[in-house]
Each structure stands twice: as structure tokens, then as C-alpha cells.
Amino acid sequence: MIEEVVERLNMIKMPGSIGIGHTRWATHGAPEMVNAHPHVDCTGRLAVVHNGVIENFMELKEELINRGHNFTSKTDTEIIAHLIEEELKGDLRLDDAILKALRVLEGSYAIAVVSLDNPKKIYCARNESPLVLGHSELGSFCASDIPAMLPYSKNVVYLRNGEFAELDEDGLSIRLVEDGSPVSREYTEINWNIEMAEKQGYPHFMLKEIYEQPVSLRNALRLQQRYLDLLTTFLDRGQDLFLIAAGTSYYACLAASYLFSKIARLTTFPAVSSEFVEQYGSSLGIDSVVLALSQSGETYDTLQAIEYARMRAATVLGVTNTVFSSLSRRARAYISQQSGPEIGVAATKTFTSQILVLLQLALRLAITRGKISQDDGDELEAKMIQVPDFVQSVLDRHGESIGALARKYLDSRLFIFLGRGISSATAMEGRLKLLELTYVPSLAYPAGESKHGPISVVEDGVPVIFLCPRGETRKSIVGSIMEMKARGARIISVCEEGDAEIISLSDDVIEMPRNIPEALSPIPYIVPLQLFAYHFAVQKGLDPDKPRNLAKSVTVP
């Protein structure tokens, strides 16, 4: 707790008029003292705090080590201090040295720098990670978000990507990182109360987190290569690969099982953690690999399952959003998905990032095993990089209008979600969101299976939500739509923009950007379903952040 630190270090009584600090969400290096911010250069004269992920930190670190720099932490942040130190060896002023150092950084960052060489100033810069600046009679301030700023200043400036700022007691000035040219920006007055501010102006954490997805997905594309390589090596060595998780994370496993099959030609066994030991326990051995997914890294059932797998000498791997969670401590190797904290009980941004992480693993494995041609691999990778933009365009287009769609169906007593292939995982996750937030009974099935039973509950007016991305499964989805329509269902389709056939068969349509490969479709296609569940809950007068009977992390049997 920050209050504890303030008290223990007696910070209020510390001499001086400037300071920087950062509550770290571990991305590189465990949450230990040595990795805590600020980080300093070799001289100890310059200190940096940083929120974000520096993509090229390994190359930069090696270069700096070769030039004689000593590193004390495992963080990516520390390279920033040493880079500035290196630039200062020339004849540059401190501000110019910082600007020069920033120009070689790749990735996301919001930083604040202080130096004994100019003890009255704080220097800040941002690329992708948020940073707000403020000035009042109390002084000048910078913070990641408005809640931290509010007690000190209601007049703020949102620093934009590629901007650098200097703060002192008189105010602040902004320049472009690119060429150092000055930028003028007006202050904005913030009239939010603290609760609104914590949600950054969104009415609920869940909505904020849905809208954060373009950023969290970009961070998921910036994973440390060596850990991706390490996991790929383990996956490659294993004979049987099990993908295990609970709830939403399980649906990410389900989607991943299609990806491993289609991209890497690898059979995997997705299983819910609570069933895993019963279902597959006896077949586990030294050649088995168990890849566990858990946002929190603390889900009881998942931890039990991996304990069992370890006991049977299987290799346990992890993907988690919580570095140093029980999962990451127990896994032989793990990847931190870097989605940032998720406060809403319903998983949203962590689901889309899990899939993106597993997609990268599938692609790597395909390349390692020679299961994908160079052209196909390049094409998939090019599309993968566009995923955050696809999601952004879905949010721009449908962010508001899905509220009206939810209103239209507010009286429905049953929903059915159907998809084929990888979209059956999207359908199941879409249904879970609606179910847990609104308590409206609903079913989700692979569309082909719907005629083996579920179709019996379809009658006049029952809404059936179809996931229909363009691709191999689209043709058979048309058949399923016809079947449901013939029984009086109201069809809501999530399909590609301009897909005339699907549109003509549907009562309501959510049109998605064109040219999204089916393999990538769960990520953008789940977004309108997250929004649908959110608006449905709000319009029913329910709190989407706190669904009844549910906890963010289920740590009990």
C-alpha cells in the first residue's frame, strides 16, 4: 500500500520539493525490491519511473552492457536511465539527452525522470501508456491517471503519444520527441469525483476495460521473445498437449485448440481445470505438457490440476496476467500477458489477450516445426499485428449502437449463441458474459450440434446470436441460420461488413471489419458480445462490475 510506504519512509518529512514514484504492475522481473522503481543510472544521479513495456530492451541492454553499464534489476525500465546517462557523456543538455534516448525506445511508455543535475525539474514523456499533467498553486504534477491527479490539480493536460514535457513549480512545457519542436496545449478542467475518476470517466470498470482492449492487445504483441521461444521449445518437445483453465480462460483454451490444429497441425486437449484430473489425469506422464491459463494465476481448480500434473512429472507451462502469482511460481515457464489490472469481475480484455498470446505460440510452433509456409506465416503475422486496429474499429463503430440493440431484446427470456469452428468458442464466451452479468438463461453450442437437442427450445421470437466470420465455416452457418429461422427464431448476426446473404437472413446485424481471417476472428468478434452483455445488464438495472455470487478470483474448491 502506498500509504504504508509513505509512513515507513516518513516521506512527508523528506527534504526537497520534487519526487517521482510508481506502483509497479510487474511486466519484466518479479515484484521484488530490486525491481521496484525508480531505477537509476550507474552514477546514481538520475532516476526513472516507467509504466509500459520496452520492446527492444534486450538489444539495448546488451549494447549498454558492452559499453560498461552495470544493471541491478531485471526490468526494462532500467535501460532508460542508462541510455540517458550514455547520451549525457556527449555534450548534450539533460533535456536533449532524454529526447535522444527516447528516440531509440520501441514499445509503450509513460516515464518521469529526475536528475541531480537539474533538481527543480521533472521530465516526462509518453508513447501509448497514459500520462496526465497538472498544475495548480500546489505545484506541477504528472500521473498515469486522473484519480491520482485530482487531489492536487483539477486542471490537466493529457500528454499525447510522442510528446515530452518539462515540469517545474511555475508550470509545464511540452515538446515533440521526434524533433524537439514546441507544442501548445490548453488545460482541461476535470469535474469528476474520485469514483468517476478511477474509472476514467467510464460508468463502470467493465466498460473501461472493454475500451482498453486495443492497448492491452498491443501489449500482448510485445511479449518478450525469449519467453515465447522458451514456451515454444517446451510445447515442441511434448507429446500430449493439454490446455487447461476455468471460465473465460477455458474458452480461450478452446479457441487455442483450433489455432494449434489449424496453424501448427498439432492436436491439443482443452479441458476445464476442475475436470482435468478425472478426464486425463491417468494418462499424464513425463511426455505430457500442461499449459494452464489463468488471468489471476490463483484459481483453485487450475492450481490443483497443475499440482497433479507436476506430480506425474508433466511439464507445466503458464499464461497469466499476474506475474509472481501461484501459477507463475509453479510453472516451469510462463508468459505474462501484460493486460494490466482487470477490476471488473467479468473477464474482457484478459480474454482477448490470452487468445493473442496463444496465437503467437501456435504460429511460432508452426514455424519451428515447418508446418506453415513462409507466405502463409507472413500473411498471418501481418494480420495479427492489425488485430488491435480491428478491435478499435469495432469499438468506434458499435460502441454506442449496441446499447440500442440490447434495449430491443431486453424482454427476451432466453438467448442462444451459435458458432462454427473457432467461433463456437466465441459463442460460448459471449454467452458466459451475458449469463453472468444479466442472469438471463442462455445456451451456447457449436452450431452443428444445435440440431441434436437445443433446437427443441427454439420457438417464435427466441433470439439466436450467430457468429459468422468469413471463412471455411461460413457456408454451414448459413444452413444453421435457416434452420433456426424456420422455427421462428429472431436472428442476430455478427458478420463481415457487406455480407449480403447473412444480412438478408438476419433480423439484426452487427457488421465487422472486412478481411479478418477466421483464425483471428474470436478477438474482434467477442467485443460486440461483451458490449451487448454490458448494456443489457445496465439497462436491467444491474451492476456489471459486481455480478451476484461471483468473485474475480475463485480460490476455493
Ligand code: F6R
Ligand atoms: C468470467 C470470469 C471467470 C474467470 C474464471 C477463471 O468472466 O471472469 O469465469 O474466467 O474464474 O479465472 P482465472 O482466469 O483468473 O483463472
